Amino acid sequence: MLEMISESALLMVIVIFVINIFYVSFLTLRTVALTKGYRYLAAFVSILETFVYVIGLGLVLDNLDQPVNVIAYALGFGVGILTGLYIEEKLALGYMVVNVTSSQNDKDLPDHLRTLGYGVTHGTQYGRDGARTTMQILTPRRYQRKLIETIKELDERAFIIAYEPKTIHGGFWTKKVSSRKVANYEPEHVEEILEEIYEEEAAEANDETNEKEEVQSRKE
Structure with a gap:
């Protein structure tokens, strides 16, 4: 599967974008949960964050040699922050x-x-x-x-x-x-x-x- 992703430029861009959305969303949720004092929720989210990092982000970082991949990474980061804040707003903790x-x-x-x-x-x-x-x-x-x-x-x-x-x-x-x-x-x-x-x-x-x-x- 990794070989198939590496061989397709379009698929690589999509994977970089999506993985970074998930990673940064979990990162944002964990940060917000910590600031609000929800320690156990922060710990649970950090597990998901680490899972995404180990499984997917290594692939992302190894393929930032193309400008289009860098753009996908940056866009995914921004969308990930917005997504994490949106989810936190819907959870409405506290x-x-x-x-x-x-x-x-x-x-x-x-x-x-x-x-x-x-x-x-x-x-x-x-x-x-x-x-x-x-x-x-x-x-x-x-x-x-x-x-x-x-x-x-x-x-x-x-x-x-x-x-x-x-x-x-x-x-x-x-x-x-x-x-x-x-x-x-x-x-x-x-x-x-x-x-x-x-x-x-x-x-x-x-x-x-x-x-x-x-x-x-x-x-x-």
Whole structure:
């Protein structure tokens, strides 16, 4: 097989391009996983990276005597970085913290977001134009865009800053983030979803009250 690849200039270019995409993709994923603290994932990806290096990259490096092969190598390197970053983005490892400042103090945005499954710490601060509701929201990274769209639906003038925390320790944030609840709605229908949830909660609370009254009446 190696002889067949070596004898075909076109096949050699394709092999160099594809192998370098795989190699650099794994290299990029391993680097990102290490920076995010996913040691075991980084170790697993490094095994795949080494496998590609031993099996294929030696062939690539031995055939860089032609300009077209060098071009294929360079293009594969660039595409490999983009591919690795794309895969990492789809995996969406870790959490994001979204800081929100809202002037709509009459809207209970923190409770709305908690109801939808996000972890929220909120308070009141003061800016040039008076009181503002400030929120620090924890969300799985794969739901960051969904959270931001939800906030815009509830308050289109909200000021939003998002960043990735390097360390999360203590507290109850990660336990309060309900991925299942967050996944079960679309931002454009958030107000209707909230109304349904609150109606269900009110009905459940009413049923509990009626049961307690019935038990109390029986005791009397």
